[in-house]
Amino acid sequence: MTDTTGSAPSDRSDDTFDAAATPPQAAVETEERAVHGDTFADDYAWLRHKDQARVLEHLHAENAYTDAVTADQEPLRRAIFEEIKAHTVETDQSVPARRGAWWYFVRTIEGEQYPEHCRVPAKSTGETSQDWTPPQVHPGQRLPGEQVILDCNAEAAGHGFFALGGMHVSEDGTRLAYAVDLTGDERFELRVRDLRTSDDLPDRVENIAHGVRFDRTGTRVFYTLWDQTWRPYRVMAHVLGTDQSEDTLLFEESDPGMWTGFEASADREQLLIVVGNSEVSETWALELPDDPAVALEEPRLLVPRSAGMLADCEPLDIDGVRHVLIVHDRTADGRPAPNGMLSLVPQQRIEDRSAWRTVVPHREDVKVDGLLLNATHVALEVRRETTPRVQFASLDALVSASGPDWFEPAFDEELYACHLTWASLEAPLMRVAYTSWITPGRVLDVVTQTGQVLLRREVEVPGYDRDDYVVERMWAPASAPGSDGQPVRVPLSVIRRRDVQPDGSNPCVVYGYGSYEMSMDPVLGVARLSLLDRGVVYAVAHVRGGGELGRGWYEDGKKLAKTNSFTDFVDATRFLVDAGWADPARVACHGGSAGGLLVGAVLNLAPELYRACLAVVPFVDALTSILDPELPLSALEWEEWGNPIESRDVYEYMKAYTPYENVRAADYPAIAAVTSLHDTRVLYVEPAKWVAQLRRTVTSDQTTPLAEGGAPVLLRTEMEGGHGGASGRYRGWEDTAWEYAFLLTALGATG
Structure with missing residues (x-):
């Protein structure tokens, strides 16, 4: 791993390759799953027990094997890391935002993994433009009166992982509430800091979910609690100076398929408690007194779930009368x-x-x-x-x-x-x-x-010239029609260097996600330049299941229409090849989380289209996970994929596409599955089982080195990370360099 000086990854010994060149073979211990009259034999279910020494030994063996067979990629990884670093201003800062008597901003410092959260006093002259023009913050230079309110490097010191789960400053600017995760499992600890002394108060609240907020008086902190399945279900209030056992329950949601959170109204007079999933929501309003001696009342229901809609509420006063602006998805009739x-x-x-x-x-x-x-x-x-x-x-x-x-x-x-x-x-x-x-x-x-x-x-972005690159919108005809029976075209965002032409010779990476109505929106990723500058055509396939073309685009790629996401991705790949943008022998697919399910299913449909697959924290054993409501977040997934416990149709539909259960004896591309031991959203066991099943089933050449045309199946587990992998920006760059080196080596685009 990179040290805190931000240096490039070190060389590994070639002896590692000789010592660990044999792929681990997971033991076959069959467990049968019987649902709706169907029996499935799961040979690798034992891998879910991460508290067992043999499971950790297996994961370490997989890491050693992966290190061995990719050892020749180390120089390329080091080069990519340095390219990312060269394109990044390491000592940098955000634009300050004013709140009350302070301007708040974030600094990053060269060599440091994490940011500093800072503030500087604001002036109130009465001249509107001047009072709301943010101060100029210069890299490496402190402003007069600047205060570091939270140095994440100091908080992370001595820990292998660090994540901030939210922070909020009291209205009077004297206290900071913040949430810290030191393992990667997203169970945070609430802490409170006195900003006048920079000392933390004795208050500690354990195992909270994301998000913290003071009330108007600065004497209470609101937070949510996880249930046993990592579902936020309780909204709590902690009074400063008291023990966690005395905290007040403000709201509890018992439906295992509903997620609970909160936010403040724009005028900060109400706390809005929002309960919902992808199809229906409910909003409650809690009045926030400005006197700490006044007790909190019961929250008032604004929009009930019985209305059968998704609704986003914003209260405001108009001519002294309280109103609510509502973004919603159902008409009055x-x-x-x-x-x-x-x-x-x-x-x-x-x-x-x-x-x-x-x-x-x-x-x-x-x-x-x-x-x-x-x-x-x-x-x-x-x-x-x-x-x-x-x-x-x-x-x-x-x-x-x-x-x-x-x-x-x-x-x-x-x-x-x-x-x-x-x-x-x-x-x-x-x-x-x-x-x-x-x-x-x-x-x-x-x-x-x-x-x-x-x-x-x-x-x-140092060393970057926008004129060297071009992006185009293309439309791929889809083989599966829309829900209305009409033809569908899949939008693609195709990014390349300007000098790359559609001559059928280009290495190509096709990326996709296609779930939860999440849109893959444009963003300049400096790491992606390491692909583009080596001649790679990078295409984002905006498949159904995402939100790019409205709610209908999402609904036509979820539940019993989920396979549209997979066929859209395949159609997009074929379109790129047919149009000359991709060499048919040099195409890779890439997806993460639900996008990992996407590429896993795509490999089962059309493995011949791809030379390599990069699957990051891939949701490849979705049916097994969703069938177990005790697993983290499983019940919440029913609104996205359907409920295979209650519905035989959903069970059979999911079983027909879940990647782990549909691996077949065919030539597959080279595969790298990347996961994290403490991920609570997609458990490490899913890619671990998938890799074991792939390794024993596929007929492709897994022994020849990747650079020589082989198709190894690799598992790389971050032993101190969560759903986002390792924490810290330099460690993140290392991970990206590893992933891109794998893709570039497979595509023969290492120059």
Whole structure:
């Protein structure tokens, strides 16, 4: 591993290869699973017991074998690591955001794995523009009065893993609540720091979920608790100076298929408790007193789950009357509005659906995703033609009879991403982040009264010339029609160096995800330059199951339509080959988590299309996991994949595509499965079993070195990581360098 100086990975001894060149053979110990009259023999279920020494011994043996057969890739890994480092300004900082009497920002320092969270006093002169212009923070230079409120390097010292699960500063700026995970299992410890002394208070709350927040008085901290399946189900309040056993339960959700969280209203007068899954939600509002002596009341139900909709609520005062803006997906008369619409209603009449006044109607070609407020304007996040955008309108126009007149910042690229990142009721502006596949990230402040867009920062990428690269939108005809029976075209984002031509000779990496309505939006990844600069065509296949083309695109790739995601990916690959963008002998597929399920299923469908597969924390044994409601998050997955416990149709459908259960005796590509021992979202056992099944079943040449055309099957387990792998930016760069070196070696693109 890289040390804290940020140096490149060290060379490994060639002796490792000689000592561990034989692939581990997992013992066959059959356990039968009988469901809906079907019996499945699972030969490797014993690998799930990570508390057994033999399981850890097997994982270490797999790591040793992987190290051995990839030892020749070390120089390439070192080169990629150095390229990532060279394209990164290691000592850097974010653009400050104002909250109260302080500007808050984040610093990174060369050689340090983790960031520092900092703040500097703000001035209030009465001149609006001046008071809301962020101070210029320079790399490596401290500002007058600057305070480091949380040095994540200090918190991580002595630990193999560190993750921050949220932080929040009290309204008066004197205390910091933060959550820390030191193992990777996403069970955090709540801590509270006195920012006047930089000392932590005695308060400790164990095993909490992501997210912490002070109340208005700064004397209570809100947090959520996990249940035994890693589902956040309780919202709690901790009073500073008391023991965790005295904390107050504010809300508990008993449905194992519902996720619980909270957020504050824009004016911070209410805590919004949100319960939901991918298909239905429920929102409660808890009034937040400004006097610590006043007890918290019971939360009030705003939108019940019985309404059968997804609803995102934002309370606000209009002419002294409490109202609620609601982004929702069902009309007042019960008709679906799957792409979302925006309504306004007085809070006291929220139960009366006829009182909901439509502000933004449902549209087939625009998806409404969410909103933020300042004192005078509302900003709406929408998605049109796959592109996330932000629109602004005045609150006065919003409540008028004529309705809002939306304005949207204009950009000079077709394929980009624009997201809301910050707003405050007190601020005369809102902040958005802009990027594209080939444009470094920009921080933009939009002055809402005038529409003026102020560039606060563009991320510096040393050694990068945007003109050397090009991105194009292509459309691949899909073999599977849409739910309406009509032909479907799959959007692809194809990124390459400008001098790469469609002559049929290019190495190509096809990436996909396609689940949970998550969109693979444009972003310039500096690590990807190491692929592009070696002539690789990098294609993102926006398959069904994602959210790129609205709710219908998602619904046509989930549950009993899930296989559309897989055939879309195969069709996209064939399109790239047929169009000359990819050499048919030099194509790799890449996916992570649910995208790992995608590429695993794709290999079973069309292994002949790919030279290599990189599957990161892959969800390749989905049926086994979802059949066990006691496993982390399994019950929550039923809304995405269906419930195979109750439905025989769902069981049979899933069994027909789950990668682990459908490996066949055929030539498969070289495969690298990357996982983490403490991952609670996709357990390490899934790729461990998959690799064992692949290794004994496929007919491809697993003994010839990868660089010479062989197709080894590899498992690499991070023994101190979680779902995101190892923590720390340099360790993350190492992991990426390992993965890309594997792909480039397989594709013969190492030069």
